[in-house]
Amino acid sequence: MEYTHVEATGGRTERTSPNLNCLLVAPTDPLTGGPRTGALRRLLNPPAGVRYRLATDRLRYPKRAASYEFNPANVALGAARFALEHLVPIDQKGVAIVHSFFWDVRKYDHRWIHESDQSFGQFMLGYNNIGERVRRLANEGFSSYLNSKWCAGAVTWTEWAKRGFVEDGVDPSKVFVIPPPFETVSIRREHQGCNILYIGREFRRKGGDAVLRAFSSLKGSAGISLTFVGPLGTQEARNIVRSDPRIRQADSIADATLRDVIWPATDIFVLPTRADAFALAVVDAIRRGIPVVATKIPPIAEVVEDRVSGLLCEAGDEDGLRGRMQRLVDDSTAREEMGENARRRAAELFSPAKVGRALRGVYNLGE
Numbered sequence: 362m363e364y365t366h367v368e369a370t371g372g373r374t375e376r377t378s379p380n381l382n383c384l385l386v387a388p389t390d391p392l393t394g395g396p397r398t399g400a401l402r403r404l405l406n407p408p409a410g411v412r413y414r415l416a417t418d419r420l421r422y423p424k425r426a427a428s429y430e431f432n433p434a435n436v437a438l439g440a441a442r443f444a445l446e447h448l449v450p451i452d453q454k455g456v457a458i459v460h461s462f463f464w465d466v467r468k469y470d471h472r473w474i475h476e477s478d479q480s481f482g483q484f485m486l487g488y489n490n491i492g493e494r495v496r497r498l499a500n501e502g503f504s505s506y507l508n509s510k511w512c513a514g515a516v517t518w519t520e521w522a523k524r525g526f527v528e529d530g531v532d533p534s535k536v537f538v539i540p541p542p543f544e545t546v547s548i549r550r551e552h553q554g555c556n557i558l559y560i561g562r563e564f565r566r567k568g569g570d571a572v573l574r575a576f577s578s579l580k581g582s583a584g585i586s587l588t589f590v591g592p593l594g595t596q597e598a599r600n601i602v603r604s605d606p607r608i609r610q611a612d613s614i615a616d617a618t619l620r621d622v623i624w625p626a627t628d629i630f631v632l633p634t635r636a637d638a639f640a641l642a643v644v645d646a647i648r649r650g651i652p653v654v655a656t657k658i659p660p661i662a663e664v665v666e667d668r669v670s671g672l673l674c675e676a677g678d679e680d681g682l683r684g685r686m687q688r689l690v691d692d693s694t695a696r697e698e699m700g701e702n703a704r705r706r707a708a709e710l711f712s713p714a715k716v717g718r719a720l721r722g723v724y725n726l727g728e
Contacts, residue, residue: 381411381724384453384471386461389418392562392613398641399478399518400462402541408717411724416451458513458724466506474723475507476516479638479660480525504530513726518639521659539720541641542713545704546649550625554584555690558627558651560619560642561634564594568633568656568682573601575633575683576608585690588623590614627651628696629689633674633682637661647671648707652699654685664710670703 387400396404396417407413451467453459459473464481481503507515508531515531517523518540526536557576561567569591576587589610593599602610614623630646631654639660646653647664653671655661665671672689674681689696 382456384456384459385413386416399541406542406713408721472513478518479522480529482529483525500529507531514723519660519663537723542716543648543711545708548625552626555628557587557629559589559631561591564592571633571679573598635676647703650700650704670706
């Protein structure tokens with residue numbers, strides 16, 4: 362599968378002549394069957410003069426493989442998946458450089474770029490609270506892999522993640538902060554009331570329980586609705602959804618429906634995540650001009666400017682979450698102003714042209 366860069370010049374579209382063939386090695390998302398979102402954004406927005414060829418997982422995996430929850434079944438499934446994929450060779454003919462994603466440790470025939478939204482140490486601590494000794498041994502092994510002469514650089518998405526790579530032992534000169542590219546979107550759908558959206562695959566980590574409790578206690582509830590996209594992890598959550606007709610819940614929604622129906626009618630996006638490396642759904646909100654209510658964890662605080670493009674609260678502060686949701690529900694002017702600031706923020710941070718130039722600079726190091 363190949364994608365060729367297309368760029369607009371003076372109102373006309375011109376196709377550039379690719380002069381760098383790059384192999385993208387990306388894990389498959391078990392829920393969608395396609396590349397994970399970070400890799401997909403690169404694939405759809407190649408830098409000028411770059412042609413991508415995609416290599417994804419050759420094996421199908423159950424949907425539960427998408428979860429980062431730390432338990433014996435997931436550990437065994439993850440280990441088996443990792444081992445099996447790394448036993449299957451990848452065709453590397455005709456490429457000048459390899460760009461691999463997440464926890465890939467293959468030996469490549471070319472110089473390669475590694476990309477991940479967080480360091481290995483941050484993942485093991487923040488998502489699964491794995492002990493220090495195990496983290497240290499794993500970090501040493503992965504860092505030596507990235508520090509090898511064949512690795513041209515490690516790309517990550519935030520300054521927080523860059524600090525994690527350096528703390529893990531990766532040479533600071535090899536770590537580059539280049540977020541995934543996102544274009545801004547202006548499509549809105551007229552509607553009544555105030556629509557709140559939550560999207561989270563993992564119920565507790567993403568704060569689904571906190572959203573439901575906060576929403577159920579909002580004052581002046583006439584005209585408020587909550588679209589809750591994600592599983593319900595507790596009986597309390599199921600009871601709240603069952604008893605409140607203002608809440609629409611689905612474990613998942615087709616991308617086309619989210620894009621064309623749900624997002625255009627959303628007024629507030631809420632994500633009180635307890636741990637996250639980046640929160641791509643937050644970026645999806647701000648690029649659409651939708652203000653965000655979220656937790657003040659480092660990667661989100663780098664994207665959302667508190668009281669400018671959204672409202673942030675401390676992780677676990679449910680009173681603060683409820684108060685910030687209430688403020689935006691009550692104040693349509695604040696929603697509009699923050700939404701415009703959010704879209705400008707997205708254009709500043711995630712412009713495909715800007716991001717592409719930075720990424721091409723890293724590719725040049727590997728040529």
